[in-house]
Amino acid sequence: MTLPPPKAGFEDLAQLRRFLVDAGFREPEVAGRLALSSLFDFRTLRGGRTSTAPPSDRLGLLIHLFMDGEPTAQGEAERLLGEEGVRLLLAAGLLAPYPHDAATLAAAALLYPVGPLLIASDVNEQAPGASPDGGALQSDAVYPALTGAVRGFLRDLPDPTEMGPDARILDLCAGTGVAGLLLASRAGEVGEGVLADLTERCAHFAGFNAALNGTDNVRVARGDLWAAVSGERFDLVVAHPPYVPADTDRMIFRDAGADGERLLRGVVEGAPDHLTPGGLLYVRGTAVDRVGHPVEARLRAMLGEAHGDFDVFVVISDLRSPAEYLSGAGAGDDALRRARSLRDSGVAAFVHGTFLVQRREGAREVVTVRRVRAPTAGRQALDWMRRSEVKALRPHARRALLRRSPRLRDGVEVQVQYRMEEGELRNRGCRVGVDAPFRVAVDLPAGASRFLPLFNGRRHTLRVLEEGVKRGMIPTGTPPDEFAGLTQALILAGILEVDGSAPPPTGAG
Ligand SMILES: C[S@@+](CC[C@H](N)C(=O)[O-])C[C@H]1O[C@@H](n2cnc3c(N)ncnc32)[C@H](O)[C@@H]1O
Known part of the structure; x- marks a missing residue:
């Protein structure tokens, strides 16, 4: 066409x-x-x-x-x-x-x-238009923007205004340019957007889409990943690269090497050279957990020596073994053989979701977070997670919690574990879990099932500690700092909430 x-x-x-x-x-x-x-x-x-x-x-x-x-x-x-x-x-x-x-x-x-x-x-088999017999897509076909995968990508698009006025934005592997155009269409809030893709055809469609929508603060760039924008820096980079595991490359929008990570690796490796301080890279796609090397650690390795400058967040929508993943990815009879070979090469699981890498501003510790999201968790839940994890690093953040009054969130489930020991059933601990916005389960000592309800939104954390010790639920001598640390971990997990920093309602996004 x-x-x-x-x-x-x-x-x-x-x-x-x-x-x-x-x-x-x-x-x-x-x-x-x-x-x-x-x-x-x-x-x-x-x-x-x-x-x-x-x-x-x-x-x-x-x-x-x-x-x-x-x-x-x-x-x-x-x-x-x-x-x-x-x-x-x-x-x-x-x-x-x-x-x-x-x-x-x-x-x-x-x-x-x-x-x-x-x-x-581009037209396709389901909507062939003027190519009724051209059912087979060309290798550089322009990926449609009305797919489930794009819905997931657009749902988590960060808010460009977070990057301040005149943010510079890059949509890497832009295809139609839909994400970059949506971000850039926030006129007055976005300085300039770049829509970059490998193929001439995508660059052409992206340019056409920009013109058709009258979006004049974007330009189109062509090249292999970052080569399209060499020497440039951005405040926000969004990428929905190809991620389907493939032995041979047939479709440029889809195929991404044996483990499906080839493009993701290139995107993450280039981030340190192209993100401004505070700059955020958002990638939607699939990566792999390898035995002993979960994806979040591997993303750090991809960032190379500069990784100490970056927070890394992995938000999982779907986690599957190689066999489960490949049988769903249309690998057919070959699925079993390929799954076996991936497993032999150390691939433990395919992780589909949202990967966020953000350069810190100024000197501070960095965080590495892995969460499994509830299907109802929208982008605001991700924003909340990033904000609260980074805020928790502030000096005195923990201690300040001693003077605040968290409450146990609605929907939290507590499972108490008993074990038969010396003729009696003894409480050996409990598992505290929540489903939304992230699915989290935390193992806590035996007394926790009893002291958690003391977090009722009216008692300071320090009072919860004192009360818990008095009632024999918390060991005497527990240092307030240690208890504040536990409280903070439960807040970050979404098990406790504090006014002003509670997770957003599910479905918000
Ligand atoms: C899954 S499509 C996503 C397109 C678009 N971002 C969207 O969400 O609809 C992946 C895109 O990556 C592009 N691509 C593949 N390899 C690339 C590379 N090495 N450098 C830049 N873009 C590439 C393809 O041309 C395709 O447009």
Whole structure:
């Protein structure tokens, strides 16, 4: 598919955007028409959606052409979209004559709303548009932005205003550029965005999408990972690189070497040269736990000598053994053989989730955190985690807790363990757990199940300690500092909460 150079058609693209918006080709209207609560749940007609009626208005036909990738007669297109609408779509390269049938038109590229944007990407098997027999995607096909994977990526996009005014932003492995464009569209808050990708085709689509959306504070760069932006530094880098384990590279947007980590490794290794102080790298994808080397330690190793300058956060959405992961990744009969070879090379598990690497500002300790998220935990939960982990490093943060009044959070589960010893069942400890925003289980000594309820939001931590000692729940002589340390760990785990620093409600994001 060929799109005209985006700059050359800038005026026409502005007109096209107005035409599409007037037709109601925006997220709320399209979702309403399709009765979906999110367009990420969209399925094309060939992908299994059942549609009742043929398109009978502008919006219906735009969905039919550009989201379902189905053809329509030129006369019908002109009747519903108007001659000017058809002209604009042809001029933009979005519509093309159907092969061997010039009186029929079809999409040369898919187009759909994502948040406030309109995004174009390549046609595919489920929505073939003007390439009905070209089912096999080209190796440099532009990855669609309405997939479950992109939904996960966009959900955790950091807030660029956290980086201060005029933040410099990079979307690495940008594809359509959807993430970088969403960040850059926060006009007045983002200085400049760069959309970088390896392929010319992606760079072209990203440029087209920027122009179509009238986003003028981004530029497009082409190259192998950081080579596209050599010598540049950024306050926020977001990346959704390829991460599917593959013996051979066939699809550039997907395949990432035997363990699926090739691109992630390159992204993380380059971070120290490209992040400003306070700069944040957010990667969404898959990495591996190796025997004795969990992913968070491996991310540190990838950062190299500079790792002492960085906080590292791993937030897990899904954790699978190589066999489980590969059987779900379409490796077919080969899955077992490949899983065995990965296991033999030391791969213990595939970790799918959100990886955050942030350069510290000024001299302080750094943190390494690994959490399993609840499905309902949104981006705000991640922000809370980063903020509170770093705040906890402040001098006196622990001691200050002695004068604050934490409370045990709703939903916390306490399992008391008893063991038969010398003829009687003895309380050997307890496991305290919470499901949201992160799934955490902490093993505590026997008395904890009794003293935890003393954290009722009205008693200072120091009073909890005194009371617990008095009632024989906490060993006499426990140093207040040590007790404050335990309290802090329980707050960071989301088991206790303190006013002003409680985790956000689940679903917020
Ligand atoms: C899974 S797609 C994600 C695209 C987009 N960020 C999104 O979320 O929709 C991965 C992208 O990485 C790009 N890519 C693959 N290898 C690359 C490399 N070595 N350097 C830069 N980009 C690369 C592909 O062209 C593709 O656009």
